[in-house]
Amino acid sequence: MNTATPILQAERVSKRFGRPASLLERARRVHPPVIRALDAVSLAFRPGEAFSIVGESGSGKSTLARCLTALHTCDGGRVLYRGRDLALMQPAERRRFHRRVQMVFQNPLAALNPRMTVAEMLGEALRVHRICPADQVEAQMQALLERVRLPGSVLHRRPHEFSGGQLQRIAMARALSVRPEIIVADEVVSALDVSVQAQIVNLLITLQDELGLAIVFIAHDLRLVRHISHRVAVMYRGRLVELGDSEALFASPMHPYTRLLIGSAPTLRPAHVSAETQQVTEVAASGSVAAATGCVFRTRCPEVMPRCATEVPGLRVAAAGRAVACHLVPEPRSL
Ligand SMILES: Nc1ncnc2c1ncn2[C@@H]1O[C@H](COP(=O)(O)OP(=O)(O)O)[C@@H](O)[C@H]1O
């Protein structure tokens, strides 16, 4: 097993979202509900590894990606880059972090500046981060386009002139231009046609392999990640429910939710839209958020037990490299 120091690490990262109180709520002096988007999630990404995070929509994947790349500050736990807490970084360290940890988004059109040509975007990144001398910028841009399999002719075009797949290639070229160690790819193929999805996924694997990059591939479709990751984390409603080596996890899923996902889940109960399952937490008059009770999956779990309503299942080590947050797993050792 690869035991190298993690590049990036989440330690019990939590993030809640509230909204401003409505007039009625203010009149009644009640606090608006708070969404627990992430609840004490711990994960560590190793150099060069292909890691996937899966979970249905709303499970907190993008919130985690944003906490990992410092687009959100977490309000519980911490994020470490090469062992250094992001919250404690000095400006120079922080700049290095922002260069070495890149994110690619689901909607590239929203993430790319519509007024800039590809040459301007790539050129700016290369210059701002002083990646190469000015006289090599042109050659560097050509090399980046080759990496993402785009012709040099795209350089003088703007984002609206491209298809979704081409835009994701440009977003990847932009991310690669600053020589990252890790790319967090948040649902980068979800908005693309199925035929194009495979091309982009293949490109990501090739880049990961050719450049020794670590990739955190986020998807809501477990099937998509099976052959492209060394390790997989499964999230459900803000919690990490299972973590393991990809092959082992697919061969013997342990959490009932993972099992349902892998078995294509004909028996998965529909999500109940209730305060309970929406991770909505009432806020006490003091403004403090009550601790969650029980397992977040229990309302849809085919194997639910009385204990699941009262005890939050901690993440337990179930086998080498495998951790599962479920009371069915007997191992009492907590991570
Ligand atoms: N900026 C935000 N403000 C309020 N709620 C948010 C915000 N971002 C995410 N959420 C809520 O947090 C939960 C997790 O969302 P998200 O991280 O986007 O999940 P995913 O990417 O897995 O679909 C959802 O309930 C979502 O509505």
Ligand SMILES: [Mg+2]
């Ligand atoms: Mg998302």
